[in-house]
Amino acid sequence: IPKVTNTIKKHKLISENEHILIAVSGGPDSIALLHILYHLKHDYNLRLGIVHFEHGIRGESSLRDAKFVERVAKSLNLPFYISYGKAREYAKEKKLSLEAAARELRYNFFNEILSKTKADKLALGHTADDQVEEILRRFLRGTADLSGIPIKRGKFIRPLLFVYKEEILKALKEDNIDYVIDETNLDRRFFRNRIRLELIPILLKFNPKFKENLLDMALIWKEENEWLKTLVKEVIKKSTKRIQEGVKIDLSLFSQYHPALKRHILTEILQELSLPFTKRHIENLLKIAIPYGPHKIISLPKGFKGYKESAYLFITPVPFEEIEYHYEINAPGTINIKEINLIFKIEIVEKKPETKIDISPDKAYFDFEKVSFPIEIRPYKPGDRFYPIGKKRSRKLKDFFIDSHIPYSERKKYPIFLSDKKIIWIAGLCMDERAKPTSKTKKCLIITKLQ
Structure with a gap:
């Protein structure tokens, strides 16, 4: 006692x-x-x-x-x-x-x-x-x-x-x-x-005193780790950001750190996420934590993934591999995309001089003469390109997602609307310039996110 x-x-x-x-x-x-x-x-x-x-x-x-x-x-x-x-x-x-x-x-x-x-x-x-x-x-x-x-x-x-x-x-x-x-x-x-x-x-x-010696060493490791943690947490504040259930690491800063500091940063992050990691997980993350290198994904415990997008490393639970859907709209009405729990309303209205075009992330207006049924709905695919509203040049949708800070794990949750195989809207983010209404527009196709 x-x-x-x-x-x-x-x-x-x-x-x-x-x-x-x-x-x-x-x-x-x-x-x-x-x-x-x-x-x-x-x-x-x-x-x-x-x-x-x-x-x-x-x-x-x-x-x-x-x-x-x-x-x-x-x-x-x-x-x-x-x-x-x-x-x-x-x-x-x-x-x-x-x-x-x-x-x-x-x-x-x-x-x-x-x-x-x-x-x-x-x-x-x-x-x-x-x-x-x-x-x-x-x-x-x-x-x-x-x-x-x-x-x-x-x-x-x-x-x-x-x-x-x-x-x-x-x-x-x-x-x-x-x-x-x-x-x-x-x-x-x-x-x-x-x-x-x-x-x-x-x-x-x-060594009969093996246990005592190991515990003494562990105490030293613990004290040193506690001191290091205070330094590491300050560095983490500067180079990482919490996103939903995971983290986003700015590789332009992370890449400048000493390898030992990088390991401590990743160790602290995985501990905060309560992941039972090993040295192998840390080393695999370090291998892909290179700014502007090729896109790679590694598996982590508890269904988490580590993946790199341009100058960022994401560590998140990634269900995106399971999200696949494809719908076609042939007439006005509502459509329920049950895989991502979203409902959209599609309607056609006459455009009059007094008609107010109230464009928002959840509501898009299209010139009905520039789009046609069927309207296709599917998730993002590698290689997708579109003309962001207000731009005259096409852009990779992947780059648009990166600039919009949409992590790889979330991209398939933003449905892509297409007409005649061309993107007209990334729901919740941006319309395509080519399908927008103008002063000469007579009818508008309106798509509204209800849920």
Whole structure:
């Protein structure tokens, strides 16, 4: 307890009068954490609660653990919150490893219960051994950040992060405190288990103080990273811009930076987007982050893409590959482009001297003698050209999108209207000069975006 108390004070993990939830699996680490915080309950005047997530992986033994934790909660007279998941199905649906799917479901539940209970913190039972395993896992996976598990992030705190499993098991035995064993921790099919059961024992033979040395190095990495982050965030403000669910990087600035700074910038951006990236993702992004080089797209975790357009690098969730549609309008009326959830109204009106041409991004007027049915509607295609309103020379639609700051991921959401195979309107952006009404126009074709 003194070691954990010192950690709590040093890192300011807990304040007086706080409502703290404790994630309890039933294993020795979380049970030890529960009893330590329960012991400190009166010192800090804490309101405690227990949360448990049943992943639906281990069948009866998993349900047994849930019942065990529920009994512990009752014995301590603490509120008990439980949720049940289907990690295997979720992993298949999201194309994640079982381990990653279980973690994502678990943290989704933790965030939900934090919001529901309005608790101040949620305490997790990660230990010094977990930290060693995590740093090795990241190193072997080629992850850029080797500083390990943070002792606190947002509302999540880890009071046992400087306590070794051996110390915990000894304390539980001395105090005669029961816990359960998760048999999957011995399953060598899981990468982390192979690190714990196979790799670490070998490394300890080379140096019995291997764990302590690795944690010391991780602390140095962490401190250096925190200092670097303050510098990197200032650079990011100058060279990047948030767009919807992603970011846009100005390569004219980015290309001037030292390679090491570029890596830190990309690392910080991917972390802010909550993407589980590796060194390979960073290096692939660096390869395409060249101003005015060829257009390239690379895949990133969670369905994100990295792609370059002229002097910009975009990192966004890109559904554009799935958006394909084609419609023909043969007469006035309405058309629903369900793929992008847009509705347009088409009408023909006589143009009188007093007729007001109220052109806007969502409403276009055309000289009916310069257009004809059928009007074709489709998404952008590479090679498209048109004459922007007011211009006498044609222009690549791609270049127009770039100048309009429309990211590649969004371009197919701007429907292209064509008459006789010629573009007459990029809906929501610009008409074609050739089809605009003039003083001699007698009839207007009007297309209005209703939704």
